[in-house]
Every structure is written in structure tokens, then in C-alpha cells.
Amino acid sequence: MALLTLDEAKAQLNITGTAEDAELQAYVNAVTPVIERFVGPVEPREVTEAHDGGVRPVLVLRQTPVLSLTSVASVLTGGTAPPVEALVLVDPDTGEVRRRDGGYLRGLLQVTYQAGRTEVSPTINLAARILVQHLWRTQRPTRGGGLAGGGDDYSVSEPIPGFGYAIPNRVLELLEPYRLPPGVA
Structure with missing residues (x-):
């Protein structure tokens, strides 16, 4: 497209x-x-970006609109990241992502997603x-x-x-x- x-x-x-x-x-x-x-x-494209999550309930992706989440990984050695299935894209137009269980996102995360229309x-x-x-x-x-x-x-x-x-x-x-x-x- x-x-x-x-x-x-x-x-x-x-x-x-x-x-x-x-x-x-x-x-x-x-x-x-x-x-x-x-x-x-x-035009749809894959975007990978690092987010210094600290400890927060919401992560805001930088390129919107967001079509889908692909993966989330911890950048820190020994760090953990929630699986992408544990996250929900709350608002594609603002790029707001939360954990499904209401928990917090922690640490330095690398997020890959599809942005575009x-x-x-x-x-x-x-x-x-x-x-x-x-x-x-x-x-x-x-x-x-x-x-x-x-x-x-x-x-x-x-x-x-x-x-x-x-x-x-x-x-x-x-x-x-x-x-x-x-x-x-």
C-alpha cells in the first residue's frame, strides 16, 4: 500500500x-x-524502540497510529518483560499500552510493533x-x-x-x- x-x-x-x-x-x-x-x-511499517520504563502502568509508543504489538523484550541482562500476549493496546491513536492484569511495566524495554494504517x-x-x-x-x-x-x-x-x-x-x-x-x- x-x-x-x-x-x-x-x-x-x-x-x-x-x-x-x-x-x-x-x-x-x-x-x-x-x-x-x-x-x-x-504506509505500514515495523518500528522497534527502546523505552525506559522504570516502574509505570502505561507505556506510550512513539509512532502512531499503532496497528499491532509484535514483541516486548527486556534490554537488561537478566531482566524480564511481559509476553506480548499479556499487553493490551488501549488506544491505537495515542499508542497507549498497558498490562492486561493491571500490573506495572518495569525496566528498560525494547518494543517492536506495526505502525501505520x-x-x-x-x-x-x-x-x-x-x-x-x-x-x-x-x-x-x-x-x-x-x-x-x-x-x-x-x-x-x-x-x-x-x-x-x-x-x-x-x-x-x-x-x-x-x-x-x-x-x-
């Missing part, structure tokens, strides 16, 4: 030939991390298409012979921290319902 395919990008740009496929594929590849920075992983929302796909279109248009003059750039339809009212003016307002509006909760990145 891909966030955006080359064929979908070509359809958005009304490109029928193959002469620009290699260049356009670079744009397609580049939008995935940009979109995922706002909404979390879209089972399907790409049409709205997220459309945001990716529009972002590719915006980036593509900034490199080429419009067909009517106008100046290169996005124009009013692709305006960016203020820079986004970490992105500058690369994300048009319409993309941000489409992604807003899927945006990661504060503190999740």
Missing part, C-alpha cells in the same frame, strides 16, 4: 507520457515523509496529490505561459515550522482531521 502512486500523481497533473516519470517519482517519494509528519505513519484515507491521498501538484508547479511555468509558481490557488499564508512555505493551505486543511495529537511525533 502506497500513500501515493506515480499513476495517481500523473493523473493529478494530467500527464499521459512517460518522459518525466523518473523526476515525478522523486516528487511522489518526497511527499510521504511530509504528509506523515502531520498524520503519523500512513490499513488503508490510505481518500482525503490523505488527495492532500498528497495536491502537494505533489504544488511542488511540481513551482518548478515549471504554467501551460498558459505564465510565471512559475503556485499562484493564489496554492498560497501559503504563513510558514510552517520546519517546512517554510512548502505546504499549501489547502493541504493543511485536508490533513487537519488526521493530525497527530499534541506531543506525538
Whole structure:
């Protein structure tokens, strides 16, 4: 499953030939991390991360949404970790994990899990298409012979921290319902 395919990008740009496929594929590849920075992983992937549990009732995974837990292991020599079957994923959107028996998670743990989505929302796909279109248009003059750039339809009212003016307002509006909760990145 891909966030955006080359064929979908070509359809958005009304490109029928193959002469620009290699260049356009670079744009397609580049939008995935940009979109995922706002909404979390879209394309499913395995994630392994260490958590210094100390002693606590809840563990919060860093990449959301979470599809499933794969394994939990103690990083410390002689340490123990609960089997993955003893854990429950309380909230896939926040990555909150607890023990089924209500006990505490202890020590330094290595957690492996699947993050991403089972399907790409049409709205997220459309945001990716529009972002590719915006980036593509900034490199080429419009067909009517106008100046290169996005124009009013692709305006960016203020820079986004970490992105500058690369994300048009319409993309941000489409992604807003899927945006990661504060503190999740």
C-alpha cells in the first residue's frame, strides 16, 4: 500500500507520457515523509524502540497510529518483560499500552510493533496529490505561459515550522482531521 502512486500523481497533473516519470517519482517519494509528519505513519511499517520504563502502568509508543504489538523484550541482562500476549493496546491513536492484569511495566524495554494504517484515507491521498501538484508547479511555468509558481490557488499564508512555505493551505486543511495529537511525533 502506497500513500501515493506515480499513476495517481500523473493523473493529478494530467500527464499521459512517460518522459518525466523518473523526476515525478522523486516528487511522489518526497511527499510521504511530509504528509506523515502531520498524520503519523500512513504506509505500514515495523518500528522497534527502546523505552525506559522504570516502574509505570502505561507505556506510550512513539509512532502512531499503532496497528499491532509484535514483541516486548527486556534490554537488561537478566531482566524480564511481559509476553506480548499479556499487553493490551488501549488506544491505537495515542499508542497507549498497558498490562492486561493491571500490573506495572518495569525496566528498560525494547518494543517492536506495526505502525501505520490499513488503508490510505481518500482525503490523505488527495492532500498528497495536491502537494505533489504544488511542488511540481513551482518548478515549471504554467501551460498558459505564465510565471512559475503556485499562484493564489496554492498560497501559503504563513510558514510552517520546519517546512517554510512548502505546504499549501489547502493541504493543511485536508490533513487537519488526521493530525497527530499534541506531543506525538
